[in-house]
Amino acid sequence: MSKIDWERWFRALLILFASAALVIGLAAVAVIYFTVRDAADAANAMARLKVVLSYEILILTFFYGLMVLLYMAGGEIDLSMLLSESKGTDAQGNPLYGASMSRFQLLIFTVVIALSLLMIIIANGATKFPAVPSEILVLLGISASTYAVGKGIQSSGTGSGGNGGGTAGGTSTSGGGSAATSSHPAPTPGPGK
Amino acid sequence: MDLLTKLATIEAGLLVGGYFAVVAYKLVTGEISLAGLLHTKEPGGRAAFSPVRLQLLIFTVAVATLYLGEVIARPRQDSLPHLALGVVVALGVSQAVYLGGKVASAYVQPLLRNQR
Numbered sequence: 001m002s003k004i005d006w007e008r009w010f011r012a013l014l015i016l017f018a019s020a021a022l023v024i025g026l027a028a029v030a031v032i033y034f035t036v037r038d039a040a041d042a043a044n045a046m047a048r049l050k051v052v053l054s055y056e057i058l059i060l061t062f063f064y065g066l067m068v069l070l071y072m073a074g075g076e077i078d079l080s081m082l083l084s085e086s087k088g089t090d091a092q093g094n095p096l097y098g099a100s101m102s103r104f105q106l107l108i109f110t111v112v113i114a115l116s117l118l119m120i121i122i123a124n125g126a127t128k129f130p131a132v133p134s135e136i137l138v139l140l141g142i143s144a145s146t147y148a149v150g151k152g153i154q155s156s157g158t159g160s161g162g163n164g165g166g167t168a169g170g171t172s173t174s175g176g177g178s179a180a181t182s183s184h185p186a187p188t189p190g191p192g193k
Numbered sequence: 194m195d196l197l198t199k200l201a202t203i204e205a206g207l208l209v210g211g212y213f214a215v216v217a218y219k220l221v222t223g224e225i226s227l228a229g230l231l232h233t234k235e236p237g238g239r240a241a242f243s244p245v246r247l248q249l250l251i252f253t254v255a256v257a258t259l260y261l262g263e264v265i266a267r268p269r270q271d272s273l274p275h276l277a278l279g280v281v282v283a284l285g286v287s288q289a290v291y292l293g294g295k296v297a298s299a300y301v302q303p304l305l306r307n308q309r
Contacts (some may be wrong), residue, residue, distance in 0.1 A: 098229025123268035150290035
């Protein structure tokens with residue numbers, strides 16, 4: 001399917017989901033208002049409002065999340081550079097990109113911690129949010145700091161006078177085989193706005 | 194578990210699982226490029242295999258696998274599993290080595306080359 005088709009398809013989906021969220025939200029308000037009865041406190045309007053708002057937030061969050069998911073899956077949200085960082089330039093001065101170890105590590109840890117959290121919540125019957133030990137925060141902090149410091153080294157190394165570009169502090173980009181064989185050139189921009 | 198909690202859990206599972214599935218699919222198909230993950234750029238622009246990156250990858254995968262294994266083995270807990278201090282320190286050292294390598298290639302190598 002071409003990019004134009006995807007764009008049309010996603011626009012239609014966007015309108016459909018927004019309309020569905022509104023209709024479902026209003027229906028939820030009506031149904032819950034007229035049907036939900038708190039046995040202990042039937043006349044408590046605030047309790048009912050809380051339930052209605054909870055369902056409404058749940059529905060809206062789901063549709064927004066679903067739209068982001070569909071856009072990611074369809075390529076409207078371009079993920080091709082998710083793990084890439086600048087690796088300097090080739091002989092013609094075109095920027096080169098390669099996968100970044102620190103980005104990859106941050107992705108792995110994020111996935112593992114998020115899945116662990118979800119599994120524990122489900123296993124405990126979603127009764128409460130589990131505590132997060134300080135070592136996990138330290139682990140994520142180390143990982144994120146490495147990414148940030150790596151970025152700093154990369155940009156200051158690139159900007160250092162007369163030494164040319166390059167993540168690894170490349171000097172002159174001239175010379176035999178100047179293009180890093182494992183790096184790839186900057187991709188063309190995705191269809192996203 | 195009341196209906197709202199059940200729905201919220203299902204929603205979180207679907208969305209989080211969906212996001213990770215999309216990223217995993219794109220990694221497998223190559224849409225998210227992993228080219229150059231274990232390589233560093235040498236002076237002259239050539240890509241060279243980097244043992245420092247390899248050790249960081251091994252540490253990362255090992256720690257992540259162990260942690261996930263522990264959660265899968267005992268999911269009914271009040272908190273996320275604790276991580277041994279030694280593991281955190283080892284990972285910190287691993288990161289420090291990686292950053293040291295980056296600093297060396299960004300500052301020390303050009304300096305030495307300029308002195309020659």
